Amino acid sequence: MLISVINTSKHPLPEYQTAHAAGMDVRANLTEPVTLKPLQRALVPTGLFLEIPVGYEMQVRPRSGLAYKHGIGLVNSPGTIDADYRGELKVLLVNLSDQEFVVQDGERIAQLVVARHETVAWQPVEVLSDTARGAGGYGSTGVQ
Numbered sequence: 001m002l003i004s005v006i007n008t009s010k011h012p013l014p015e016y017q018t019a020h021a022a023g024m025d026v027r028a029n030l031t032e033p034v035t036l037k038p039l040q041r042a043l044v045p046t047g048l049f050l051e052i053p054v055g056y057e058m059q060v061r062p063r064s065g066l067a068y069k070h071g072i073g074l075v076n077s078p079g080t081i082d083a084d085y086r087g088e089l090k091v092l093l094v095n096l097s098d099q100e101f102v103v104q105d106g107e108r109i110a111q112l113v114v115a116r117h118e119t120v121a122w123q124p125v126e127v128l129s130d131t132a133r134g135a136g137g138y139g140s141t142g143v144q
């Protein structure tokens, strides 16, 4: 699919690293590095402005390498980019490690997955259909 994009960053557009990857790695666009102390968060700019087709959303997801090696995640994982959003795409990083982490300009900080979504209209009713599960949840079938 095609997504219209304005790239005000000094970096290449997000790209798939392998032929069948689901996520495109997106880069930080910084004038100076951002230091994240343990448990600190930061809204990191990308310099990208998108027009996602109606009926689709973009999910901003963590990169497992950054998570595993440095404890870097997303506060709002996954972030949701709406089709009608015209502002700058930003990434809400959090440092979940016990050591400082420095985000460098151009660093691949997250990945972007585009997905179709439905738009719901509610149908209020008095009764829902019976199922074997009923109201069971939260481990009702066992936890192993």
Ligand SMILES: O=c1ccn([C@H]2C[C@H](O)[C@@H](COP(=O)(O)OP(=O)(O)OP(=O)(O)O)O2)c(=O)[nH]1
Binding pocket: 060, 076, 078, 079, 080, 081, 082, 083, 085, 088, 089, 090, 091, 092
């Ligand atoms: O990680 C994110 C999450 C959101 N956004 C942008 C795009 C999205 O369309 C908009 C609103 O996001 P969301 O709906 O998650 O925010 P909200 O807290 O519900 O705020 P709002 O009242 O503005 O919808 O902010 C980002 O750039 N990065």
